[in-house]
Every structure is written in structure tokens, then in C-alpha cells.
Amino acid sequence: MKVLVVGNGGREHALVWKIYQSDKVDKIYVAPGNDGMTDLAERVDISASDINTLADWAYEHKIDLTVVGPEKPLVKGIVNEFEKRGLRIFGPNKLAARVEGSKVFAKNILEKHDIPTAEFEVFTEPENALEFLKEADYPLVIKAEGLAFGKGVVIATNQAKAEDAITRIMEDKVFGDAGSRIVIENFLEGEEISVMVFTDGENFIPLEFAQDHKAVFDGDEGPNTGGMGSYSPLPFVNEELQNRIHENILKPALDAFNQEGLNYKGLLYINMILTDMGPEVLDFNARFGDPETQVILPRMSTDIIDVFEKTIDQDLDNMQIEWDQRAAVCVILTSAGYPLTFDTGKEIKGLDDLNRYDNLLVFHAGTTKIGDKFYTAGGRVLGLTVLGDTIQDAISQAYGYIEEINFEDMHYRTDIGIPTRDFID
Numbered sequence: 001m002k003v004l005v006v007g008n009g010g011r012e013h014a015l016v017w018k019i020y021q022s023d024k025v026d027k028i029y030v031a032p033g034n035d036g037m038t039d040l041a042e043r044v045d046i047s048a049s050d051i052n053t054l055a056d057w058a059y060e061h062k063i064d065l066t067v068v069g070p071e072k073p074l075v076k077g078i079v080n081e082f083e084k085r086g087l088r089i090f091g092p093n094k095l096a097a098r099v100e101g102s103k104v105f106a107k108n109i110l111e112k113h114d115i116p117t118a119e120f121e122v123f124t125e126p127e128n129a130l131e132f133l134k135e136a137d138y139p140l141v142i143k144a145e146g147l148a149f150g151k152g153v154v155i156a157t158n159q160a161k162a163e164d165a166i167t168r169i170m171e172d173k174v175f176g177d178a179g180s181r182i183v184i185e186n187f188l189e190g191e192e193i194s195v196m197v198f199t200d201g202e203n204f205i206p207l208e209f210a211q212d213h214k215a216v217f218d219g220d221e222g223p224n225t226g227g228m229g230s231y232s233p234l235p236f237v238n239e240e241l242q243n244r245i246h247e248n249i250l251k252p253a254l255d256a257f258n259q260e261g262l263n264y265k266g267l268l269y270i271n272m273i274l275t276d277m278g279p280e281v282l283d284f285n286a287r288f289g290d291p292e293t294q295v296i297l298p299r300m301s302t303d304i305i306d307v308f309e310k311t312i313d314q315d316l317d318n319m320q321i322e323w324d325q326r327a328a329v330c331v332i333l334t335s336a337g338y339p340l341t342f343d344t345g346k347e348i349k350g351l352d353d354l355n356r357y358d359n360l361l362v363f364h365a366g367t368t369k370i371g372d373k374f375y376t377a378g379g380r381v382l383g384l385t386v387l388g389d390t391i392q393d394a395i396s397q398a399y400g401y402i403e404e405i406n407f408e409d410m411h412y413r414t415d416i417g418i419p420t421r422d423f424i425d
């Protein structure tokens with residue numbers, strides 16, 4: 001079987017790595033991929049967002065299965081383009097991907113179907129939004145409606161900060177049309193967790209729980225990034241809480257998607273918060289989480305090709321996913337200055353020596369290879385995923401391995417694997 005993976009980050013490297021384990025797979029292509037993946041997959045020079053060219057290329061090359069990493073091609077309708085050409089592709093169709101592409105669409109479904117989520121208002125005019133702020137309680141959460149590279153959510157602790165966010169999003173249009181409408185919602189307090197489920201439109205299978213660390217500095221300080229690390233399983237999610245999440249969130253959300261006629265098939269990733277009142281939905285994502293995928297897939301023992309196939313064939317009720325009981329921790333190494341400004345082109349030293357560790361996986365995100373050396377080429381450079389008997393064991397081994405690798409201006413958090421609430425006094 002020939003498989004195409006769409007995307008170029010650490011999440012896609014983890015997908016390629018997992019797909020490579022399958023006996024059913026003869027050849028993997030990745031578009032556009034990165035230089036760290038080339039021992040597993042052949043790169044194809046087409047952007048992940050160029051959905052028509054990707055679909056034509058896949059048709060010409062008789063690709064048996066395509067798996068999509070990032071949200072942008074999904075929201076643009078890559079699944080519809082592939083299906084038009086009779087090609088098999090894993091991911092939600094264009095309408096279903098709106099659960100991530102439009103925060104207004106998602107919040108309206110949540111409200112209509114009584115699924116726990118923060119109270120909210122939608123604004124299309126900045127004047128009305130600014131007026132609303134005068135009577136509001138703080139903190140407030142302000143969200144650009146559309147895709148904003150993970151930067152479209154602002155937690156405003158006072159009116160001045162909220163005004164600034166609204167001006168930047170709606171008037172300065174820092175996210176372009178993605179900020180034409182905004183959602184303002186109540187701030188919910190609690191532990192944020194990531195819950196991913198495979199769903200074929202009728203049945204669903206939850207994956208193991210994970211948590212990511214979004215802020216750039218230790219103790220959740222500094223601006224949010226695409227993710228500085230992740231870990232799984234979550235010691236504070238017991239069976240009772242899992243059942244509550246299943247009954248109060250997952251089942252109602254997928255029932256709601258059905259009632260709305262979305263025909264959602266693929267991976268749904270719910271960003272959830274555990275409040276004193278119970279779990280509530282913060283956001284839906286129509287794709288695998290990054291860097292959660294880098295800890296979930298190494299723990300999944302089942303052949304992922306079977307899961308993709310059964311999802312597409314609406315046969316997930318005949319599927320069970322087996323898990324490695326070890327814990328996984330992923331620490332992301334970034335270029336200092338990320339997520340703001342940073343330099344690239346720094347030689348990465350020590351990579352080859354890491355191959356000798358059986359319980360370590362190095363997933364490339366922003367790297368480039370020149371000759372036989374790797375150099376930094378982005379903000380998030382590498383993710384080191386370590387499997388250990390316990391979270392603590394995986395953490396200590398991960399930080400031990402990191403000492404063997406370096407590049408100029410390398411930055412990473414030293415507290416990956418510690419639940420967020422432990423940072424609160």
C-alpha cells in the first residue's frame with residue numbers, strides 16, 4: 001500500500017513513524033515533510049495547503065491512503081477534493097472541519113446541544129464588542145473566529161487588555177479575515193487536557209488522555225506557543241472522570257455532529273477543561289494534536305493503518321485499540337525567542353549519538369539537512385519523546401538525553417510532565 005502524509009511538523013513525523021510500523025505499507029510519501037523524515041518517507045514538494053495539486057498528485061501516483069496532519073487543508077476541503085477523485089483519505093470533510101475552522105460554528109453546536117462550555121457572545125462589529133466590555137467581569141477570553149496559527153485566543157485580565165485584543169483582531173486585522181467575527185466567553189478555571197477520539201460518524205474510540213504545555217517558559221509563564229511538550233497518561237484522570245467525559249462530552253458532541261449532518265469521520269481532538277463543575281469544552285480541533293500525537297502514537301500498540309481504514313469504512317465498532325502501559329513524555333527543543341523572533345541556521349550537534357537509546361524517539365519539526373548535518377530551520381526544532389515505566393521515569397530520562405544534544409540558543413522547558421495545577425500556589 002502507498003500512503004501519503006500531508007504536513008511537515010513533529011506531529012507528521014510521528015504519524016510517518018507510526019505508519020512505517022505497519023506491515024501493510026510498502027511506501028510512504030510526505031508532502032512537504034521535513035529533512036528529518038527522509039529515512040522513512042519520500043518528500044513531495046507540494047505545500048500542505050495546495051489541496052488541488054495534492055489531490056491530482058495522489059491520483060497520478062495511485063496513492064491508496066492519505067492522512068492529513070494540519071487543520072488548514074482540512075478546513076479548505078482536502079477530503080472533498082480527494083473523494084471527488086475516488087481517493088481514500090483520513091480526515092473530516094470540509095463541513096465537519098468547520099468545528100475547528102469557525103469558533104462560532106462550534107460554539108453554536110455546543111450551546112444548541114447543551115454540551116458544557118463557557119457562556120459566550122459573538123460580535124461582528126468592534127464597537128459592539130467594546131461596548132460589551134464595559135459591563136463585563138474579568139478575566140474574559142477573546143477568540144478570533146477563524147484559524148489564527150494557534151494565536152487567536154487571548155485571555156484578557158482587564159478591560160484595557162480586552163480592548164487591545166479586540167482592536168488588534170477586528171480593526172488591525174492581525175489574523176486577516178479570521179478575525180472578522182470574534183467570540184467573547186467567560187474564563188473557566190481548571191486543568192486543561194487533550195482528548196482525542198477516532199470516529200467513523202457512528203462509532204467512536206477515545207485515545208489515551210494527554211496534556212500539552214503551551215506557555216514558552218517554566219511554570220506556564222510567557223506567551224503561548226504551538227506546544228512546548230506533552231505527556232500521557234494523565235495521573236489525575238481516574239476512571240470516574242473518564243466516564244464523565246465519555247457521557248457528558250464525547251457522546252453528546254458526536255451525537256450533536258450527527259444531528260447537524262456533519263458526517264464527521266476522522267480524528268476529533270477536544271481541548272477540554274476540568275472545572276469544579278465538571279469537564280467543559282474549550283475548543284474542537286479537526287486533527288491530531290501537536291505535540292500530543294508525539295506521546296500518544298508511541299503508546300499505541302495497534303496498527304494505525306487498521307484504525308484509519310476502519311474509520312473510513314465506518315467499521316470502528318469492530319476495532320479495539322491496544323496501549324503500551326508505559327508513560328510517554330515529549331520535550332520540545334526550540335530556538336530561543338520563539339514564539340516571537342528567533343534565528344535559524346544553527347548546527348544541531350549530538351543527534352546521531354541519540355540513536356542508541358531504544359526508548360527515545362526524536363521527531364523533527366523545524367530542521368533542515370545540509371550535507372550530513374542538521375541545522376535549525378524553525379521555532380520548534382525537535383521533539384524528544386521518551387517512554388518510561390512511570391511519568392517520572394520518562395521525565396528524568398528525557399532530560400538526561402537532552403544533555404547530549406545542543407545547538408546555539410537552544411531553549412526548552414524543564415517542567416514538562418508536571419500537571420498545570422501544580423504551578424498554581
Ligand code: GLY
Nearest residue numbers: 212227289290291
Ligand atoms: N496542542 C495544541 C494543538 O495541537 O493545537
